[in-house]
Amino acid sequence: MAQTIGFIGLGIMGRPMAKNLLKAGFPLVVHNRSRGPVEELRSAGAQPATSSREVTERSEVVITMLPSSPDVELVVLGADGIIHGARRGQTWIDMSTISPIVSKKVGEALAAKGVDSLDAPVSGGEKGAIDAALSIMVGGDKAVFERMLPILQAMGKTITHMGPLGAGGFTKLANQIIVAINLTALGEALTLAGKAGLDREQTLKALGGGLAGSRCLDQKTPNYLAGQYNPGFKIDLHYKDLGLIMESARALGVPLPATAVVQELFSALRVRGRGGLDHSAVITLLEDLASGK
Numbered sequence: 001m002a003q004t005i006g007f008i009g010l011g012i013m014g015r016p017m018a019k020n021l022l023k024a025g026f027p028l029v030v031h032n033r034s035r036g037p038v039e040e041l042r043s044a045g046a047q048p049a050t051s052s053r054e055v056t057e058r059s060e061v062v063i064t065m066l067p068s069s070p071d072v073e074l075v076v077l078g079a080d081g082i083i084h085g086a087r088r089g090q091t092w093i094d095m096s097t098i099s100p101i102v103s104k105k106v107g108e109a110l111a112a113k114g115v116d117s118l119d120a121p122v123s124g125g126e127k128g129a130i131d132a133a134l135s136i137m138v139g140g141d142k143a144v145f146e147r148m149l150p151i152l153q154a155m156g157k158t159i160t161h162m163g164p165l166g167a168g169g170f171t172k173l174a175n176q177i178i179v180a181i182n183l184t185a186l187g188e189a190l191t192l193a194g195k196a197g198l199d200r201e202q203t204l205k206a207l208g209g210g211l212a213g214s215r216c217l218d219q220k221t222p223n224y225l226a227g228q229y230n231p232g233f234k235i236d237l238h239y240k241d242l243g244l245i246m247e248s249a250r251a252l253g254v255p256l257p258a259t260a261v262v263q264e265l266f267s268a269l270r271v272r273g274r275g276g277l278d279h280s281a282v283i284t285l286l287e288d289l290a291s292g293k
Contacts, residue, residue: 002026005151006059008052008075008082009096010037012231013122014065016129017095017155019044023132024154029058052076056085061151062092068240069098076106088114091148095136097121097176097237099244100169103139107165116144119165121172122156123179125219126232133157137175139167173248176241180262180279182216187283190224191290201225220280229281236275239266 002025007018010032018041022028028046031054032038038048049055052075056062062082066072072094076082082092092110094103100119107117118140128134134156138145145161152159162171189212193203204221207213223229242263249256262282269275269285277284 003060003151004029004058006030006049006055006062007041007046007065008032008055008062009065009071010041011065011067012126012233013129014095015040016126017063017065017122017134018046020129020132021151021154022046026151026154029055031055051080052082053080053085056082056090060090061148062090063151064092064094064096066094066096066098067237068096069102069244072096072098072106073102077109083109083113086110086113086115090114091116091118091144093118093120093148093151095120095122097172097241097244098169099247100139100166100173103169104166107140116141117165118144118148119168120152121168123172123175124156127219129155135175136160137162137168137171139163139169139171140165170248173241173245176238177245177256177259179216180238180242180266181258182214183220183280184262184265184282184286186214186217186220186224186280187286190283191286194287195290216280220278223278223280224283229278229284231276231278233279234275235266235269235277235279235281238279239263239270239275242266 004027005021006029008031015037018030022045029049030038030041030046031049031052042048064075092115103119110117118138120136120138122134122136124134132155135158136152136156138161162168208217245259265282265285274281
């Protein structure tokens with residue numbers, strides 16, 4: 001019989017990930033700060049819970065998909081949190097993008113209760129989450145990873161064990177460097193092409209067929225063509241990730257000059273009230289600069 005999974009955090013990414021677990025036949029208990037997504041999952045076959053503690057008490061594996069390090073600490077270690085319902089033999093899988101240092105801290109607290117932990121952040125955006133095609137980067141004990149692999153396979157296609165707890169988080173930070181710089185480069189290229197009078201659709205087609213082609217270009221082409229940047233991954237969240245990246249870089253003694261510039265561009269977007277847009281909307285700031293705004 002399939003293990004009962006608890007899922008906490010039903011946002012843009014978490015909601016379709018939880019639905020894919022249901023489709024794969026896993027019994028699911030869900031909780032979220034706002035109740036709308038809980039009701040949506042209930043209608044799809046999940047059982048609702050009123051707290052993180054209750055989710056844990058009713059589950060064998062607990063997955064969290066939350067915005068930030070403080071959110072994870074609160075949900076796991078706070079009042080009515082996961083740790084208060086935890087018991088020996090359970091597994092916690094955190095699929096959030098947070099500080100690897102926090103992942104280790106929380107994992108150590110749960111280990112004292114006999115709970116195994118994996119940090120397993122994802123890449124692929126909302127589309128990857130919907131299609132169960134995420135790349136999942138996993139840190140933690142290899143035997144625990146192998147035990148949890150069928151669960152991860154219900155949500156992703158490329159699932160890689162990277163090393164001990166925290167290694168998944170460091171891998172995701174490396175991923176976020178590439179994505180942020182790639183989207184900024186796309187924004188610069190399309191802004192230049194637009195000022196030169198080139199057709200955007202034809203430009204994207206030409207770029208996508210050569211060495212400049214990328215998964216970012218493929219996924220974000222509809223945004224660029226429509227000039228609309230509804231979030232698949234919000235600027236606010238990527239800005240948070242850029243902060244984690246720069247903190248880690250300072251701690252490890254790694255200079256990241258291009259990432260530092262992109263972080264400032266994302267900061268400017270937030271100042272202009274665009275933090276809730278998709279991260280591909282970095283192009284809007286570049287277009288503003290090119291038009292003298």
